[in-house]
Amino acid sequence: MSLLTAPRSAKAKPEETRSASEIRADKRRGRVGYLLILPGFIFMLLFFVLPVFSLLATSLYTKPPGADIGQFVPALQFSNYAAVLGSYWPELVRSFAFALIATVAALAIGYPMAYLVAVRLRGRKLLQGILLVLIIAPFFTSFILRTQAWKQILADEGPVVAVLRAMALLPEDGRLTATAFAVVCGLTYNFLPFMTLPIYANLERLDTRLIEAGGDLYANSFTTFRTVTLPLSMPGVIAGTLLTFIPASGDYINAALLGNNQNTTMIGQVIDSRFFRVVDYPGASALSFVLMLAILFLVILYVRRFGTKELL
Amino acid sequence: MRRRIGPWLVPAFGGLAFLFLLVPIAYVFAFSFNDAGRTNLSWRGFTLDNWRNPCGAPAVCESLANSLQISSIVTVIATILGTAIAIGLVRLRFKFNATANMLIFLPLATPEVVLGASLLAQFLNIGVDLGVGTIIIAHSMFCISFVVVAVKARVASLDPKLEEAAADLYASPIQAFWRVTFPLLLPGIVAAALLAFAMSFDDFIITNFNSGNVDTFPKFIYVAATRGIPAQANVIGSAMFIIALLIVIGGQILSNRRAKMLAAR
Amino acid sequence: MTMVQTKPESPNTDADDQGADLRLAAITKRFGGFLAVDNLDLEIPAASFFALLGPSGCGKTTTLRMIAGLEQPTSGSMSIGGKDITGTSAHERPVNTVFQNYALFPHMSVLDNVAFGLKRRKIRDHQAKAKQALELVELGHLSARRPAQLSGGQQQRVALARAIVNEPALLLLDEPLGALDMKLRRQMQGELKRIQTDIGLTFVHVTHDQEEAMTMADTVAVMNQGQVEQLGAPRELYELPRTAFVANFLGKSNLVAGEIIEDRGDAVVISAGGNRLAVRKDRSTTHQGKALIGIRPEKLRMMWPADAPADGSNILRGRVLDSSFTGVSTEYLVEVAGIGPVGVFSQNHGQQLAAPGDDVVLTWDTAHAFGLDGDEDTQAGAREAEAAAT
Numbered sequence: 001m002s003l004l005t006a007p008r009s010a011k012a013k014p015e016e017t018r019s020a021s022e023i024r025a026d027k028r029r030g031r032v033g034y035l036l037i038l039p040g041f042i043f044m045l046l047f048f049v050l051p052v053f054s055l056l057a058t059s060l061y062t063k064p065p066g067a068d069i070g071q072f073v074p075a076l077q078f079s080n081y082a083a084v085l086g087s088y089w090p091e092l093v094r095s096f097a098f099a100l101i102a103t104v105a106a107l108a109i110g111y112p113m114a115y116l117v118a119v120r121l122r123g124r125k126l127l128q129g130i131l132l133v134l135i136i137a138p139f140f141t142s143f144i145l146r147t148q149a150w151k152q153i154l155a156d157e158g159p160v161v162a163v164l165r166a167m168a169l170l171p172e173d174g175r176l177t178a179t180a181f182a183v184v185c186g187l188t189y190n191f192l193p194f195m196t197l198p199i200y201a202n203l204e205r206l207d208t209r210l211i212e213a214g215g216d217l218y219a220n221s222f223t224t225f226r227t228v229t230l231p232l233s234m235p236g237v238i239a240g241t242l243l244t245f246i247p248a249s250g251d252y253i254n255a256a257l258l259g260n261n262q263n264t265t266m267i268g269q270v271i272d273s274r275f276f277r278v279v280d281y282p283g284a285s286a287l288s289f290v291l292m293l294a295i296l297f298l299v300i301l302y303v304r305r306f307g308t309k310e311l312l
Numbered sequence: 313m314r315r316r317i318g319p320w321l322v323p324a325f326g327g328l329a330f331l332f333l334l335v336p337i338a339y340v341f342a343f344s345f346n347d348a349g350r351t352n353l354s355w356r357g358f359t360l361d362n363w364r365n366p367c368g369a370p371a372v373c374e375s376l377a378n379s380l381q382i383s384s385i386v387t388v389i390a391t392i393l394g395t396a397i398a399i400g401l402v403r404l405r406f407k408f409n410a411t412a413n414m415l416i417f418l419p420l421a422t423p424e425v426v427l428g429a430s431l432l433a434q435f436l437n438i439g440v441d442l443g444v445g446t447i448i449i450a451h452s453m454f455c456i457s458f459v460v461v462a463v464k465a466r467v468a469s470l471d472p473k474l475e476e477a478a479a480d481l482y483a484s485p486i487q488a489f490w491r492v493t494f495p496l497l498l499p500g501i502v503a504a505a506l507l508a509f510a511m512s513f514d515d516f517i518i519t520n521f522n523s524g525n526v527d528t529f530p531k532f533i534y535v536a537a538t539r540g541i542p543a544q545a546n547v548i549g550s551a552m553f554i555i556a557l558l559i560v561i562g563g564q565i566l567s568n569r570r571a572k573m574l575a576a577r
Numbered sequence: 578m579t580m581v582q583t584k585p586e587s588p589n590t591d592a593d594d595q596g597a598d599l600r601l602a603a604i605t606k607r608f609g610g611f612l613a614v615d616n617l618d619l620e621i622p623a624a625s626f627f628a629l630l631g632p633s634g635c636g637k638t639t640t641l642r643m644i645a646g647l648e649q650p651t652s653g654s655m656s657i658g659g660k661d662i663t664g665t666s667a668h669e670r671p672v673n674t675v676f677q678n679y680a681l682f683p684h685m686s687v688l689d690n691v692a693f694g695l696k697r698r699k700i701r702d703h704q705a706k707a708k709q710a711l712e713l714v715e716l717g718h719l720s721a722r723r724p725a726q727l728s729g730g731q732q733q734r735v736a737l738a739r740a741i742v743n744e745p746a747l748l749l750l751d752e753p754l755g756a757l758d759m760k761l762r763r764q765m766q767g768e769l770k771r772i773q774t775d776i777g778l779t780f781v782h783v784t785h786d787q788e789e790a791m792t793m794a795d796t797v798a799v800m801n802q803g804q805v806e807q808l809g810a811p812r813e814l815y816e817l818p819r820t821a822f823v824a825n826f827l828g829k830s831n832l833v834a835g836e837i838i839e840d841r842g843d844a845v846v847i848s849a850g851g852n853r854l855a856v857r858k859d860r861s862t863t864h865q866g867k868a869l870i871g872i873r874p875e876k877l878r879m880m881w882p883a884d885a886p887a888d889g890s891n892i893l894r895g896r897v898l899d900s901s902f903t904g905v906s907t908e909y910l911v912e913v914a915g916i917g918p919v920g921v922f923s924q925n926h927g928q929q930l931a932a933p934g935d936d937v938v939l940t941w942d943t944a945h946a947f948g949l950d951g952d953e954d955t956q957a958g959a960r961e962a963e964a965a966a967t
Contacts (some may be wrong), residue, residue, distance in 0.1 A: 032485075036400030037412060040393035040456055047431065047453040048419055054437050055430035109329045116326030133560055134330055140556035141337050143514050144533045145549040148541055149336035149343075152353060192333060212647050213680035215667035217694035217743070224668075227693070231684045242421070250423020253516060257537060268425040272520070275429065281436065288429040292422055299421055 052292075059285035070279045080286045088270050088287060092294070095267040098180070099249035102187035103195070106244050107237065109188070110195035114236075118203035119211075119229075135196050138189075147186055147257045154182055154258075178260040186254035194243040202236025203229075238306055246295055267291055337553065344546035351540030362543040366551070369542035375532035376548055382444060382528065383512040386451040390512075391505040393452070394459025395497070398467055401460070419457045427454055428521030435522065442524030450522040451515060455508040462507055466500025499567065506559065513552075597623045597658045597671075597746035597779050599644065604653035606639050606803075613639040615803035617653070621747075621781060621796075626773050628782045628794035632826065632961035636803040641749050641783045646670045657746050668697070673740035674749040678756055679732050681724035687711065687735050688720035694743040710742035711735075713772070730761045737769070741776065748773075750782040754789065766793055785965040787827050791815070799823050801958070819862060821869060821949055825958035826965075830871045831919045832955040837865050844943060846890060850915020854946065855890040861948025869949040875922040876945040879909065879931065885938035891946075893919065893939040897931045911937060 059080055061072035085092075117131045138146060154160055154176040164170035176182050206229065214224030230237075252268030259265065267287065274284035343352055347359040367373035401412055419427060431450050432442075440446060470493065478488035516530040523531060533545050599621040606614040614636040621627045629637040642648040644655065646667035654663040662670055673694065682690050691710050695703035711717045714734035724732055733753060740748055753769070754762045770793050773780045784790050790797050791811035798808040799822070807814055807823045818824035821832055835849030845861060847854045847870050854870045861868065885892065895913035907930055909921040921939060923930075931937055 033400045033403030036396040036403070040397040040460075041412070041415065043393055044415055044419075044453065044456065047434075047449055048427075049415070051430035051434035054434040055426075058433040058437065109332065112322055112325045113329045116322050120322055120326075129564055131330065133557065133564075134334065136560075137337060137553070137557070138333060139510050139514070140553040141340055142530055142533060142545075142549045142552070144516060144530050144537065145340050145541070145545065146336040148533070148537050149339040152343075153335065153339060155353075157354070189332065189336070192329075207680065209676055209678065209680040210682060212645075212667065213674070213676055213682070214693075215647065216645055216672070216674045216676075217739070218668045218697035219693070220666070220668050223697060228682055232682075246421055246423055250425040251517070252425065253534070256534075268423070268517070271425050271429055275432065275521070281433065284429060285433050288426045292426045295423060296421065 055285050055289055058281055059289050061282040061285075063282075070281070072281055077282065080282045081290065084274075084283045084286050085290065088267065091265050091267045091270050092287075092290070094265070095249045095291075096294070096298075098184050098187060098255075098266060099245050099251075101184050102191065102248050103241050103245045105184070105188040106192050106195040107241060110192055110240065111199055111237070114196050114199035114203050115229075118200050119206060119208060122208060132200070135193055135200070138193055143190060144253060144257070147190065147253055150182070150186055150189065151177055151257050154185075177258060178264075180259070180264050182258040183255050183264045183266075186258045187248045187251060190251070190254060191244040191248050194247070195240040198239035198243060199233060199236040202233045202239075206232055234306060238303065242299060242302070246299070249295060250291060340546050341550045341553070344543060344550045346543050346546075348543040352543045352546065353540060362547045366544050366547045369544040371527065371532060372542060372544045372548065375527040375529045378444065378526060379513055379529040382447050382451065383509050385448050386455055386512040387505050387509040389448070389452040390455035390459050390508045391501065394456045394504065394508075395463050395501055397456070398460045398463035399493075399497075401464065402467055416457050416460045419454050420461070424454075424515075424517040425521075428518040431518070432521040442522055443526050446522045446524070447519055447526065447528065450518045451512040454515075454518065455511055458507050458511055459504040462504035463497065463500050466497050470496055502563075510556070599655070599657050599747055599779065599781070601640075601644075601655045602653055604640070604643065604650045604655060606636075606643060606648065607651045612803055614643070614650070617803070617805065619798065619805065619808075621779060623658075623779055624777045626770065626780045626782065626793055626795045628784060628790035628797045629800055630784055630787055630790040630797050630827070631800035632785060632958075632965050635800040635961075637783045637785075637800045638751060640800070641674075641751055641781065644747065644781065645672055645674050645749050647674075671746040672749060673743050673745040673747075674751060675733075675736045675740050675753045677751045677753070679724075679736035681732055681735055681739070683724055685723075686720065687716065687722050687724065687727070690724065690735060691720075691739045691742055693739065698743070707738075707742055710738040713741075714738045729757055730765065733757060733765060737772070741772070741778065745778070747779045747781060750780060752784055753782070754784075754786075762789070769793060787962070787965070791827075797827075799827060801826075801961075815873075817860060817947055818871065819949070820957070821871075821953040821955060822958035822961075824871050824947070824949065825956070826962045829874055829920060829962075831874060831877075832869050832871045832949070832953075833916050833919075834867070834869055834951065834955060836951075837863070837868050840864070845948070847948070850913075852893055852913070852915060853890045855943045856946040856948040857943060860944075860946065863948060863950050867951025869951060869953055869955060871947045871949060872941055872945060874908070874920040875906075875924070876941050877919070877921045877939045878941060879911070879921050879923055879937050879939055882936050882938050886940065891940055891943060895919065895937060895939065897933050897935045897937055899933055900931060902930065909937075911939060913939070 057074065060076050060078065062075035062077040064073050113135065117128055121128050152158060156175050156177065161170065161176055165172060210228050211224055214228045219227060250268050252266050252272060255264050255266040255269055271284050271287050274280045274287065344362055345358050346352055346355055347357040401409060435442060435446055474492050475488045478492045483491060514530060516534055519528050519531055533541055536542065536545065601617055601619040604614055604617045617640065629640060631637045639648060643650050646665060649664060654661060656662060657671065688707055692703040692707035695706055708717060708720060711720050714737055716731060716734050719727065719731065724735065727735065754765050757765060766789060782794060794811060796808065797811050797814055799806045799814065801822050807819045814823060814827055818827065824830035824832060833849045833854065835847040835854065837845045838848045839846040844855050844857045845864055847856065847868050856870050858864055893913045895911040897909055898912045898918060899910040901908050906922050906924045909923060909931065911919045911921055913919050919939065
């Protein structure tokens with residue numbers, strides 16, 4: 001018996017043809033499996049599943065008349081949702097729009113990177129290793145330090161603005177920080193490794209003979225890419241876009257550090273300030289819950305459309 | 313022969329992308345040598361003082377110590393629980409397996425704000441004081457998913473026949489696990505642990521919701537960002553970067569050498 | 578050597594009537610410091626079945642890939658049907674390949690795989706044509722399947738259909754049967770040959786399996802270290818190898834080093850370890866000085882000393898070292914004084930078999946021996962042949 005084999009009955013034999021000892025062995029194997037996952041699952045139940053219900057409950061709380069700041073009582077106040085959605089739908093839409101643009105930009109930048117390392121440099125182990133380390137290098141420096149670095153690089157008195165102004169690509173009083181452009185750039189930058197790595201992992205397994213076969217069958221390199229390479233790498237692309245879009249839509253560090261107070265506010269900032277500045281727990285919870293449902297909805301729609309089972 | 317630009321397009325574009333990726337890191341590193349004074353916003357001259365005295369700025373090292381402590385504990389918890397789940401999942405019947413996979417996948421498909429907010433709602437509802445303990449719980453929760461995903465890939469690549477061979481050679485299931493399976497999984501587990509440490513150490517959003525008055529290193533920088541981050545933070549950021557780089561390169565060299573030794577035999 | 582400018586669109590007037598002959602002129606390919614193909618000249622006539630045979634690393638696959646356009650030669654030129662194709666890419670050449678391991682697109686149905694090339698060239702009714710090609714390889718009923726759902730033999734046929742449906746000037750086969758088991762391999766060999774004869778395409782087949790090359794090809798080129806050692810019809814190569822490498826790689830040979838001591842006019846006599854061995858002049862690459870004399874094991878007749886002719890040329894006396902009975906024949910190893918161990922295949926006529934320790938006499942017909950240059954290594958190609966057989 002083996003720890004790594006699934007119970008045989010799952011695929012091999014119908015129930016009635018199995019001997020008593022086979023069933024016993026299966027049960028034993030299954031028991032060890034449950035024992036192994038039990039502690040972790042209790043943890044996840046307590047600190048992930050239960051809190052989501054807690055969030056849902058909190059989102060329906062109401063503030064009794066004359067209560068102190070931060071005092072709420074359990075209720076079923078569905079109007080909380082209408083209230084926050086009415087006030088903050090622009091931030092919600094903006095978050096998804098920013099995240100979408102950043103995801104597309106990250107795909108446009110990350111795919112060539114992954115392709116370069118995984119396909120073009122196939123067989124050159126050392127160079128591949130170095131570049132792979134460079135792809136994950138941002139993980140090793142603080143997210144906020146890097147974002148702050150961008151803020152200073154793109155600052156009004158910084159080198160990028162100076163060059164752009166000199167080349168007349170930016171008006172004399174034009175700026176990059178505190179703009180939507182800066183926020184999207186920050187999001188693109190910060191989640192780029194999440195896009196690149198899954199695509200790399202996929203392209204690394206791509207059989208380059210298929211690319212050669214495309215060329216052999218009269219497809220030029222662009223057609224080969226469109227008809228062979230890209231479709232085969234879709235699982236990696238889907239994983240990468242999800243891993244970029246989901247955290248980007250909930251992020252607020254980029255908006256807080258690189259944005260302004262008027263037209264770059266993202267939903268994460270709103271949730272944060274509802275919780276800690278306004279101390280409106282039900283409102284903040286309702287927004288969080290809406291965000292979660294909206295993302296789940298979009299993800300399911302997306303996966304259905306480009307369907308793949310190979311996500312994880 | 314005809315000259316083509318096509319073949320150069322991908323390397324050129326890819327090279328620019330790498331540059332884009334590395335510019336801010338180089339910036340952080342360069343400004344760790346800035347003779348900054350109070351705010352590290354513009355270049356004022358080269359100095360090694362920040363590196364000589366990384367704890368020079370108030371509260372930098374305190375928050376760093378908090379972060380190191382939290383991330384270490386989180387790494388242990390998440391690695392143990394996550395590895396057990398990854399191994400256990402392969403042994404489950406298909407139906408449960410799908411449900412279990414969903415539970416692991418969901419935290420990864422949920423933005424950090426929501427994870428942080430729901431845990432905060434939970435802690436508020438049952439009246440838990442926020443602090444180091446709640447940060448550890450919050451981090452462990454999302455790190456477990458990463459560990460499961462990383463280790464499961466390794467488990468899936470193992471040949472189940474190896475355990476059967478061990479059983480054939482008189483190893484009990486427990487012996488077969490510790491002597492055959494575990495050593496083969498170890499590189500994956502180590503990688504997962506490093507990932508968990510990195511994710512925990514760098515997390516800000518979930519921490520911000522569940523930390524109360526405790527400062528972690530990212531939280532310290534975020535708060536400091538409004539009035540100017542001290543150069544000492546750049547020193548610590550750069551040092552972490554170098555240490556992580558050395559660990560990865562060291563691991564690479566080690567596994568290369570092992571592969572070569574095996575090949576030479 | 579001259580570099581030929583590439584102008585695939587310009588008509589090449591003097592060679593249009595040659596059909597789809599392939600011509601390689603002074604082709605050299607280097608990978609870094611490694612010389613993979615060394616100044617290779619090769620002409621493959623239209624509608625022939627041509628095999629490139631050699632051990633791994635001999636340059637045969639590199640040659641094939643250069644013909645396909647998947648590698649560019651370091652120097653030299655190549656033309657198909659008189660049209661220069663040097664420097665063009667794979668998709669611009671009227672050449673198709675059946676890849677080793679087939680390289681079928683896993684995300685497309687079998688039919689879409691076969692129609693792929695037709696669609697790229699915007700050929701009308703590509704679906705119908707693809708279907709037809711699948712019928713030709715007897716897989717019409719599986720056209721909706723994915724490649725992963727097919728057996729190895731079926732995948733092989735799909736790969737073949739995908740290539741021939743384009744009616745290329747040249748079909749390249751890169752070890753196409755390497756992944757199949759022995760029985761299927763024999764069957765596919767026959768089928769490939771049949772299809773080649775039916776449609777009259779030029780096939781260039783790369784293999785390390787000498788039996789496969791000899792059964793299927795009209796012409797075999799034996800390659801070694803980036804060069805063609807010898808080229809000819811299978812029978813010709815086997816019966817009269819011109820180098821020790823060919824003698825050992827293609828079948829087995831006993832090669833004996835000696836000195837030419839007598840010229841008999843139409844033949845020369847070689848002395849080796851006190852034995853006199855004759856070889857016809859037209860079957861020897863050298864007529865004086867040091868030489869190797871070669872004789873295939875099955876051309877040796879083994880007899881009891883009592884039945885042996887009186888002393889003369891082409892008589893070796895020895896003692897059986899080892900014998901192994903394989904049913905159809907028995908393979909002996911006979912130790913001959915002054916020469917060493919000599920291999921003998923003796924067909925099963927129901928005769929009494931010799932046992933180790935028995936004294937025997939070996940003779941042969943002078944017309945079956947061949948002479949090689951005396952400086953050659955008697956073992957050249959033997960190890961490669963062994964590696965290729967496994």
